[in-house]
Amino acid sequence: MSRATTHTLGAIAARFELELRGGDPALAIDGVDTLVKAGPTRIGFLANPRYRVQLADATAAAIVLRSKDAEACPRACLIATDPYVAFAKIATLFERMPASTPGVHASAVVAPGARVAASASIGPLCVIEDDAVVEDGALLGPHCTIGRGCVVGAQSRLVASVTLVQDVRLGKRVLIHPGAVLGADGFGIAFEKDHWIKVPQLGGVVIGDDCEIGANTTIDRGALGDTVLEDDVRLDNQIQIAHNVRIGAHSALAGCAAVAGSATIGRYCLIGGGAGILGHLSLADRVTVTAMSLVTHSIREPGEYSSGTPIQPNRLWRRNAARFKHLDEIARRVSAANKEPES
Amino acid sequence: MSRATTHTLGAIAARFELELRGGDPALAIDGVDTLVKAGPTRIGFLANPRYRVQLADATAAAIVLRSKDAEACPRACLIATDPYVAFAKIATLFERMPASTPGVHASAVVAPGARVAASASIGPLCVIEDDAVVEDGALLGPHCTIGRGCVVGAQSRLVASVTLVQDVRLGKRVLIHPGAVLGADGFGIAFEKDHWIKVPQLGGVVIGDDCEIGANTTIDRGALGDTVLEDDVRLDNQIQIAHNVRIGAHSALAGCAAVAGSATIGRYCLIGGGAGILGHLSLADRVTVTAMSLVTHSIREPGEYSSGTPIQPNRLWRRNAARFKHLDEIARRVSAANKEPES
């Protein structure tokens, strides 16, 4: 992973304000790895208590862990209040970031009416259309398309093959993975007698600072007004955000989640993989929805919400599922047997 | 949204055959917006009765609404039988459509054996392969690939980064959003002793007139024979249509729906977001499937169909879900208690 890059153990401790217990501060560290795999020039970490048993066999140069786990650690320790956060920061030192030579690759197609900052880097075969703006230090990998009226904010990075269709405004330090499509028309159709007519989609997309958007995720432009992600929203891969959705700051959605038109999600929400939110609903702040649940009404209170049934061997599941088709009748009989009024 | 484009209120009423009540027919209208946001040079609309309370505060130049709502409207009215349809048509006047200069962009790669109509517009960095055809007035945005044996019908528009792999024939006025892939191999594999062998996919894809296909949607080519969308089928984003599926005219599928191989969907069907249709099934005309439902058998009768369980606070859901695993046993006890024969 790391190549040539090294940092001394002492420098790492100082930089991230971690207490170093044991170990040679001058030791050159050349990478990070899991608790089990990290060798004598790498830093490992222990965040999840269930891996504590692996401590005894650790061979890492040092291990990031909580103070209470230090005693059981046979190697040098880097004491952290939140080892996962500390580890994430240390790992950043060893990332190989893509080269970002400022300038426009010769194969890119930049329209005369586009504005590209001199410090921005436009990769091979990008297309920047008229009236598009790429701000300072932004980095576009190969095959990106920046359509009319779009703005790529300063220090943002579009990894490759990202398409901003029209009227998409990205904040600063936005990171977008390949295949993501922002600003395509929302799914607006009206039924007239015997066929559909298209409802023009006239709004845009606004993405706040520090958002991350996963591979092949789609975020449609608003019908009227904008689709909005506030600051620090984190979207995994293959997520679908329909027109005029609004997602509050610091919310995170796992892979394949989908939010239908005009739904509003609060701040600090966590939406599980494959979960669905129907249109025109509101979710309060700090709502968690578990994987593959379907939210069919607004949620006013913070907390965790679920739908679905448990996984079972198919033979058992079939029997139970067949009974579900008659659950109302079963419930009525139970009520009757208990001599209760029907609910 | 609108830039400079204006139409007089009277001209709009005349063009769409709407009765104008009140207001100055000569007033210049420069856009459309929601009932709440539309200002004195824009047209708003009231379609959904629950927004009727907002009428009192409207400041629009005129409001599209039903005759029965006109009395409560403090502004000029455009009377429509179906305000949403009328609004959709008016909004079309204010769409900024992409420039469509006929011709092939210098950066596009067009094979000698491709046929591109003189009136078609081929955007930057498109690839048109041998034996592909692009018909009159078709518009291809950047980064599209048109493979062998594909036909892009007249007036169709591929917004950007659309891939037609092989033997894909689009009708007229088809609109395809970025990242959509049509004509990739269907998922055909046969198990031989201890490994898979690939079943060649030899068919194509046929898309009728006036279809719309969403961003990152995939429509596979048939194994033998074609995968077919009849006229006016509307697909949202991230939909998966497997090989040899047939979708009847005027049906609409919401985001993330998926249809497995050789399934047949009737005309005027509505498939909710994230819903799944298993392979080799048939759905009658005018079947509606609600969001995230799974259709496991053919549906012969029109109507609305659902599966799944309601969203609940996780603590309550856990208890109920645990009981679902024993539902058959519960039902047997209820039957026994009622002295009934087991069903």
Next chain:
Amino acid sequence: MSRATTHTLGAIAARFELELRGGDPALAIDGVDTLVKAGPTRIGFLANPRYRVQLADATAAAIVLRSKDAEACPRACLIATDPYVAFAKIATLFERMPASTPGVHASAVVAPGARVAASASIGPLCVIEDDAVVEDGALLGPHCTIGRGCVVGAQSRLVASVTLVQDVRLGKRVLIHPGAVLGADGFGIAFEKDHWIKVPQLGGVVIGDDCEIGANTTIDRGALGDTVLEDDVRLDNQIQIAHNVRIGAHSALAGCAAVAGSATIGRYCLIGGGAGILGHLSLADRVTVTAMSLVTHSIREPGEYSSGTPIQPNRLWRRNAARFKHLDEIARRVSAANKEPES
């Protein structure tokens, strides 16, 4: 489908070691088709018993079928132990494979530090970055991106618009359909006080020999260590494979399935369309998960597993679903009525 290519019936029988009963071995065959559609110069097949009734009307040159079905067949027979497998092999003769002239298309952008085998074919508008390798006979269609540290194994084929982001190593004969993204960052975020910080993703992706990966499927790079598909894994379209997942050899996943981070799937598993596997779970070899089921705990035994409820008319479903919210209470009453201790 076939163009000009013909093979004699006798040559086909000999090549795939099938017994030819009846028919002229010298007859020129120009394609394959379904039992119903195959005409007198094409080969049809009967694998699924429910299509046996169609035999009587067959007009194919010959029909691939099991010995026991031969008597009912009015045409020449090609006797096969597994007709579907035999048909798949015969069909291969009539596939039109893309032209694969070795060499790099003039419009492709190949970095000086990339290594491309002389026998490889790099299509129009591909981007091959420094430190990327394309091995013998590999075939890249238009618009592919091969990032740093990636290897495209011998005889692999990337159909079009495939993105290998970084540190992705493909085995031999891997087939990847358009829009697939391999090696994007996994979804690693850590919560610090009031905001997210990104956890660097430092691992890669390793794909075994003979894997097939569907259109718009995403496979993320590992956080630490690699995401792995062993040999002969088959992924349909729009599948999401998160960081550090491992999928055993010969497993197959249908469209829109999703596997969360660090889950391990055994060999010879079959995962249905839209199914979800939560993170950090293990599935044994030969586990089958039916469509749209959610796996929430590890599965130690081979077999078929399911979750969900059956599709019903919405009116009936509503009543049953409403009762599900009180299923625990219903079960308690049944227990009480039976004078049993609460479970």
